[in-house]
Amino acid sequence: MHSVHSGRSPRQPEPVNLVIFDCDGVLVDSERLYVRYDTRILNQLGWDITEDEVIERFMGRTNAYMLSEIERTLGRSVEEEWRGSVASGRRDLFRRELQPVPGISAALDSIETQSCVASSSAHDMLDLVLEVTGLAERFDGRVFSGVDVAHGKPAPDLFLFAAEHMGVPPSQCLVIEDSRAGVEAARAAGMRCLGYHGGITPRSHLTGSGAELFSSMDELAALVASGGVSSANSAR
Numbered sequence: 001m002h003s004v005h006s007g008r009s010p011r012q013p014e015p016v017n018l019v020i021f022d023c024d025g026v027l028v029d030s031e032r033l034y035v036r037y038d039t040r041i042l043n044q045l046g047w048d049i050t051e052d053e054v055i056e057r058f059m060g061r062t063n064a065y066m067l068s069e070i071e072r073t074l075g076r077s078v079e080e081e082w083r084g085s086v087a088s089g090r091r092d093l094f095r096r097e098l099q100p101v102p103g104i105s106a107a108l109d110s111i112e113t114q115s116c117v118a119s120s121s122a123h124d125m126l127d128l129v130l131e132v133t134g135l136a137e138r139f140d141g142r143v144f145s146g147v148d149v150a151h152g153k154p155a156p157d158l159f160l161f162a163a164e165h166m167g168v169p170p171s172q173c174l175v176i177e178d179s180r181a182g183v184e185a186a187r188a189a190g191m192r193c194l195g196y197h198g199g200i201t202p203r204s205h206l207t208g209s210g211a212e213l214f215s216s217m218d219e220l221a222a223l224v225a226s227g228g229v230s231s232a233n234s235a236r
Helices: 031-045 051-058 063-074 079-097 104-110 123-132 157-166 180-188 217-225
Strands: 018-021 115-119 143-145 173-177 192-196 212-214
Touching (some): 018 157, 031 063, 031 079, 051 063, 063 079, 079 123, 115 123, 115 157, 157 173, 157 180, 180 192
Parallel strands (some): 018 115, 115 143, 173 192, 192 212
């Protein structure tokens, strides 16, 4: 007997026509600076929180979300100093120490697909970190912030907003993220996602998230070219 085939081939993913980069921890190596600085400030304010807890609770989230959680925990307002001296201290720290994520410049040179940035950070901070690290011109006019939408990550709003402005449907977008909240936002937006765990993000935070995981920016250009699927997985 001859076997009967349906005649249908497995559905192929749509081509990637837009790469959406998170900023902190993906383009600029700021997360370790944020975590170290913010943990020290929170301890001074009276919250006995560790760096690991800061990573777990706040990585990938907006500054507004973080402030609301701090005030809820402490039971008092800290908005004036948080938006004043704390924010100023962060900016000074970044001007002194911030560097691009290792390997990201070479990866960007090798990626031919159009790209943009979609980050939870406010526009003024995005302008600063991209300028300090020499990446600003690469994304001129294509930088989107969590303040541009009603709901920040892990809601899909920011990624959908970026895709709409870039004129690309979500199914043709590939998001590069390093936080659980960011991956959840990308998946909720119906986008493919690569999860980078070469910085301070533990691999365990991204395992099972639905993202294809990678640990070095040396891998990124090939992953983008393959539509966000590693050669090992594509061979299955």
